[in-house]
Structures are given as structure tokens and as C-alpha cells.
Amino acid sequence: MTVIRGLPERRSIGLVDVLDRVREIIEHVKIYGDKALIELTKKFDGVDIEKISLDREELESISRELDERTMNAIDEIYGFLEEFYRSIKPFDHIVTVNGVRLGIVWRGIDRVGIYVPGGARGYPSTLLMAGIPARVAGVREIYVATPPLRNGSISPAIAYIAMKMGVERVYRIGGAHAIAAMAYGTESIVKVDKIVGPGNIYVQAAKFLVQDVVAIDGIEGPTELIVVADEYADPEKIAFDMMAQAEHGIHTFIVLLTTSSIVADRVSAILDRDYVHRYYIDVVGSIDEAIEIVNRVAPEHLALHVRNWERYIDRIRNVGAISIDDIPPALIDYIGPNHILPTEGWARSRGCLTIYDFLKPVSVLFEVEVVPRSLIEAVKILAEYEGFVIHSKSVGVRYG
Ligand SMILES: NC(=O)c1ccc[n+]([C@@H]2O[C@H](COP(=O)([O-])OP(=O)(O)OC[C@H]3O[C@@H](n4cnc5c(N)ncnc54)[C@H](O)[C@@H]3O)[C@@H](O)[C@H]2O)c1
Ligand SMILES: N[C@H](CO)Cc1c[nH]c[nH+]1
Ligand SMILES: [Zn+2]
Structure with a gap:
């Protein structure tokens, strides 16, 4: 089965x-x-x-040994992803608050x-x-x-x-x-x-x-996909999306949640031809119920085959990647933004791999131009409260 x-x-x-x-x-x-x-x-x-x-x-x-066609394909995707990551690379943030210049600088x-x-x-x-x-x-x-x-x-x-x-x-x-x-x-x-x-x-x-x-970077194990589909969804496309992710091996976790028993039966009829992989199909009462299940299960990939998806998108919290409308998860696999995604429920606490995984925010305090008295007093009080008298002196010896 x-x-x-x-x-x-x-x-x-x-x-x-x-x-x-x-x-x-x-x-x-x-x-x-x-x-x-x-x-x-x-x-x-x-x-x-x-x-x-x-x-x-x-x-x-x-x-x-690499053939030219594959080499060109790699070059194409390489250029695309490089441009994407260059354009989202974070800037250092250095600001002045109450006369104090401080900020976050990023280091690889x-x-x-x-x-x-x-x-x-x-x-x-x-x-x-x-x-x-x-x-x-x-x-x-x-x-x-x-x-x-x-x-x-x-x-x-x-x-x-x-x-x-x-x-x-x-x-x-x-x-x-x-x-x-x-x-x-x-x-x-x-x-x-x-x-x-x-x-x-x-x-x-x-x-x-x-x-x-x-x-x-997190736990990124055997591939997972939940498809959420309404009665307007195309069973053939859903089945392809599910079979594509199942292609990764026998430990994949591939699920369809649909509000339509007709869609469920049609997708099931296609998947039944695959004797190797296991698929789960559940008919749910509403798209809202499906989204609750998604947030609880926290899958790696979510494919949303739902009309008016804009109504639901803000409520989807615990997933590694979302492919919306007619976008196949397999496209995310090759053009990203990233296919390195949390599994086993880790999507509850982290998302896809990004440039931030390779950067460290370093906390920097530059010169203090105008000493905000109330701030210095607050620092001394809190340091003393913690029992760190020398911390308080180290600040006090400079700013009084
Ligand atoms: N979550 C994600 O972001 C993501 C992305 C891509 C791929 N994947 C998943 O990555 C996995 C790739 O798996 P794979 O097996 O093809 O490649 P793999 O490189 O992860 O593992 C293969 C290695 O596992 C070791 N191994 C095999 N059997 C073992 C055993 N019994 N005990 C200990 N070690 C053993 C061998 O050394 C082998 O080289 C798939 O499950 C796929 O779904 C996940
Ligand atoms: N679907 C995988 C993530 O679970 C990523 C991948 C790589 N190549 C093809 N697919
Ligand atoms: Zn894949």
C-alpha cells in the first residue's frame, strides 16, 4: 500500500x-x-x-569530465543565486542613540x-x-x-x-x-x-x-512535503509535486491535506502507481484546519494549491519553504532562494539556510560623545545590583 x-x-x-x-x-x-x-x-x-x-x-x-550542457546550467543558476545573495547581504548598522554611537557589524x-x-x-x-x-x-x-x-x-x-x-x-x-x-x-x-x-x-x-x-545550521534530514489543496487544485500537478519530493528516498514524509474528496481520490489514483514510496492523504474540513495541522507538524516544504492563498499566507508560521499557487517545490530545489531546509519539526524554531548562517553580528560601541548622565547612572546602579562593584567603578572612573 x-x-x-x-x-x-x-x-x-x-x-x-x-x-x-x-x-x-x-x-x-x-x-x-x-x-x-x-x-x-x-x-x-x-x-x-x-x-x-x-x-x-x-x-x-x-x-x-563534466559535459558542457550541465556546466552551462550550473553557471546559469550560480549567477542567479549569487545575484540574489549579494542583494540581500546585510549592511552594518551603526547609529547614534542619545549621543552614543553603537551598532552591529557583520563578520564572516x-x-x-x-x-x-x-x-x-x-x-x-x-x-x-x-x-x-x-x-x-x-x-x-x-x-x-x-x-x-x-x-x-x-x-x-x-x-x-x-x-x-x-x-x-x-x-x-x-x-x-x-x-x-x-x-x-x-x-x-x-x-x-x-x-x-x-x-x-x-x-x-x-x-x-x-x-x-x-x-x-540545523537539522535538515529526509525530505518532507505537505501539499494543502482545495477543490480547484489540479490533481496531476499535486501528484507530480508529491512524487518529485518522494524521489529523494524511502524515508521521505509526503502528505496531501485537501478539502475535496474528489481531489484526494484523483491524486491517490495517480500515486497508487508508485509501489516504492509512501504517501499520506487526509481530507480536512477547511483550509484553516489544514494550516493548523501544518503549523503543528512543521514540515520542510509546504505547497499551497489553494485559490485566494493571500488570505492564508500570514497564518503559515512553521515551515521551511512555501511554494505558492502553481510553483512546484522542485523549482525551489534548484533556484532557491534555498533548498537546505529544516525537517523533523525543526521548522518550529528555524527556517531555510541563508547568508546569516555564515555571518556573525558583532556588537560594537564606538565613542560616547555627549555622556547621557541618566544612562551612566542606570549602568552603575544595575552593575551594583548584580554585585559587580568593579564594573560600576570601571564606568564611573571615566564618566563620573
Ligand atoms: N532537508 C533538506 O534540506 C534536504 C536537502 C537535500 C536532501 N535532503 C535529504 O538528504 C538525504 C540524502 O541522503 P543520501 O543517503 O542519499 O545521502 P547522504 O550523503 O546523506 O548519506 C549517504 C551516506 O550515509 C552513510 N550511510 C549509509 N548507510 C549507513 C548506515 N547504515 N549507518 C551509517 N551511515 C550510513 C554512508 O557513508 C553514505 O555515504 C535524503 O534523505 C534527502 O531527502 C534533505
Ligand atoms: N528537495 C530537496 C530538499 O528536501 C532538495 C533537492 C536538491 N535537489 C533536488 N532536490
Ligand atoms: Zn528535491
């Missing part, structure tokens, strides 16, 4: 199901370094790799590790989605980890983008061990300040577990 009526209690797999196994993998990498990476790559990917890290010369040679993170998932042939689009905002933000060093292909090499498209982006190194390792390696460092892997990127449940569980030493 591929189409199930109603909603499940939970997603088919979650971090909690694999944390113990992933913890063991991480410990193994911490102790044995490169040796563990080579061994685990043999175990999980079935590939012997002697050298983990690919330098620019090797990347150049792999990228020469020094070293970022980008995880690019394996899939069937690699996810070059993910490198675009993470690497372009990182570059525009001014990240100094970018490292990429991606699982090796069956032949031991990596996707020529990933190699091409890595070259174009000027990344420092590409590591041909995937899974939880790749995350552990970038978090703790090994003989051939540089320890980074932040790890970003989507992947399967092992990859995301590893990101979750290494937060004692490295920042992460």
Missing part, C-alpha cells in the same frame, strides 16, 4: 532512532582519525579510498564545512545553495565533504562548482563519519567552525551530536 488515508503519529524515521549507532561512529573517528574514515567508507559506501582529500589539481581533472565565519549529500549521483545543487551564500558572506575557507561515487571519484559537477567557488578542499567521504571528521579534525581533515548541509538521518544525527565543538 503506497497511499495511506490519514496522518501518521510521527515521521518514519527520526534522529532518536540512530543516535546510539552514530555516537559510536563519532567516537571511532575521534580515536582513529583517517584510518577510521577509510574503514567506514569501505563499510558504508563499498569503496576503497586511499586519499581522502582532493586538492585543486585533482578537482580540475575530475571537473573536465572563518572556516565552514559543507556537507553535500550522496543521493544517486551527488547533489551539486546543494553545493550551490550552501556555498554561494557562504562566499557572498565572506567566509574565508570552505571545505566540502561528499560521499564517493561507486568508482571512488566524486561527481564532476560537484568538482566543477567547488573549483568555481574556490573551496579549499573536497573530501570524498560521506555519512556520520564525514561530519565527525570536520567537527574534530583528523590527519587530513581540517577542523571547521561551522558545519552546514542536508543529508540522511545518520548525517543529521551526527551534526546534532557534535555540537559540543562546532556550530551547525
Whole structure:
């Protein structure tokens, strides 16, 4: 049965199901370094790799295998996303309030590790989605980890983008061990300040577990989509949107909530031809009810096949991405603004990957021109209230 009526209690797999196994993998990498990476790559990917890290010369040679048509497609999307991220790059904000000049200045993170998932042939689009905002933000060093292909090499498209982006190194390792390696460092892997990127449940569980030493962007696991549709929606387009996201694997979470039993039956009839993936369809009383469910479930993607969508948009709070009206989620996957999106309900507290993931706001207090007496007095009082007498003196010795 591929189409199930109603909603499940939970997603088919979650971090909690694999944390113990992933913890063991991480410990193994911490102790044995490169040796563990080579061994685990043999175990999980079935590939012997002697050298983990690919330098620019090797990347150049792999990228020469890329056909011109795909190269042009990458260039086109690269240019589009670069322009988008340049145009939303935040400015420093320095203002004067009551004679005090202060503000926020943005600084790029020094070293970022980008995880690019394996899939069937690699996810070059993910490198675009993470690497372009990182570059525009001014990240100094970018490292990429991606699982090796069956032949031991990596996707020529990933190699091409890595070259174009000027990344420092590409590591041909995937899974939880790749995350552990970038978090703790090994003989051939540089320890980074932040790890970003989507992947399967092992990859995301590893990101979750290494937060004692490295920042992460969030949990971006197996793909999720909820389609909300009214009676005017086109069942064929809905089915395509659902099957497209199911294409990512067997752990995807794909749901249709519709007010129309006719739409439900028609979509179900199309999806029934897919024997591999699982889909959920529920008939709801109203679009408002569907939106309540969406906010509770907090899916990665939401597709809104609803007339008068403007009426509902402000009430949609907990989703990673919204495709409205006739826009397929698959378009967001390739032209963004970003397809690196929270799953497993994490959309309740964070959204898509953005340029802000690669920037740190630094708090700066410049000169104090006219000393606002009341403000200085307030500072001294609060410092003393906290028991920090020297804090109070340090301010008082300058401003009285
Ligand atoms: N949420 C998002 O933003 C987003 C974006 C793109 C893709 N995705 C998801 O990323 C995932 C990609 O998954 P994938 O598996 O193709 O690639 P992946 O790179 O995430 O994982 C593959 C690696 O997992 C490791 N592995 C495999 N089996 C294992 C096991 N039993 N124990 C430990 N490690 C194991 C292997 O080392 C392998 O190289 C899909 O689920 C897709 O839906 C999510
Ligand atoms: N749908 C994925 C996010 O869940 C992103 C993606 C990349 N390539 C194709 N699709
Ligand atoms: Zn996709």
C-alpha cells in the first residue's frame, strides 16, 4: 500500500532512532582519525579510498569530465543565486542613540564545512545553495565533504562548482563519519567552525551530536512535503509535486491535506502507481484546519494549491519553504532562494539556510560623545545590583 488515508503519529524515521549507532561512529573517528574514515567508507559506501582529500589539481581533472550542457546550467543558476545573495547581504548598522554611537557589524565565519549529500549521483545543487551564500558572506575557507561515487571519484559537477567557488578542499567521504571528521579534525581533515548541509538521518544525527565543538545550521534530514489543496487544485500537478519530493528516498514524509474528496481520490489514483514510496492523504474540513495541522507538524516544504492563498499566507508560521499557487517545490530545489531546509519539526524554531548562517553580528560601541548622565547612572546602579562593584567603578572612573 503506497497511499495511506490519514496522518501518521510521527515521521518514519527520526534522529532518536540512530543516535546510539552514530555516537559510536563519532567516537571511532575521534580515536582513529583517517584510518577510521577509510574503514567506514569501505563499510558504508563499498569503496576503497586511499586519499581522502582532493586538492585543486585533482578537482580540475575530475571537473573536465563534466559535459558542457550541465556546466552551462550550473553557471546559469550560480549567477542567479549569487545575484540574489549579494542583494540581500546585510549592511552594518551603526547609529547614534542619545549621543552614543553603537551598532552591529557583520563578520564572516572563518572556516565552514559543507556537507553535500550522496543521493544517486551527488547533489551539486546543494553545493550551490550552501556555498554561494557562504562566499557572498565572506567566509574565508570552505571545505566540502561528499560521499564517493561507486568508482571512488566524486561527481564532476560537484568538482566543477567547488573549483568555481574556490573551496579549499573536497573530501570524498560521506555519512556520520564525514561530519565527525570536520567537527574534530583528523590527519587530513581540517577542523571547521561551522558545519552546514542536508543529508540522511545518520548525517543529521551526527551534526546534532557534535555540537559540543562546532556550530551547525540545523537539522535538515529526509525530505518532507505537505501539499494543502482545495477543490480547484489540479490533481496531476499535486501528484507530480508529491512524487518529485518522494524521489529523494524511502524515508521521505509526503502528505496531501485537501478539502475535496474528489481531489484526494484523483491524486491517490495517480500515486497508487508508485509501489516504492509512501504517501499520506487526509481530507480536512477547511483550509484553516489544514494550516493548523501544518503549523503543528512543521514540515520542510509546504505547497499551497489553494485559490485566494493571500488570505492564508500570514497564518503559515512553521515551515521551511512555501511554494505558492502553481510553483512546484522542485523549482525551489534548484533556484532557491534555498533548498537546505529544516525537517523533523525543526521548522518550529528555524527556517531555510541563508547568508546569516555564515555571518556573525558583532556588537560594537564606538565613542560616547555627549555622556547621557541618566544612562551612566542606570549602568552603575544595575552593575551594583548584580554585585559587580568593579564594573560600576570601571564606568564611573571615566564618566563620573
Ligand atoms: N532537508 C533538506 O534540506 C534536504 C536537502 C537535500 C536532501 N535532503 C535529504 O538528504 C538525504 C540524502 O541522503 P543520501 O543517503 O542519499 O545521502 P547522504 O550523503 O546523506 O548519506 C549517504 C551516506 O550515509 C552513510 N550511510 C549509509 N548507510 C549507513 C548506515 N547504515 N549507518 C551509517 N551511515 C550510513 C554512508 O557513508 C553514505 O555515504 C535524503 O534523505 C534527502 O531527502 C534533505
Ligand atoms: N528537495 C530537496 C530538499 O528536501 C532538495 C533537492 C536538491 N535537489 C533536488 N532536490
Ligand atoms: Zn528535491
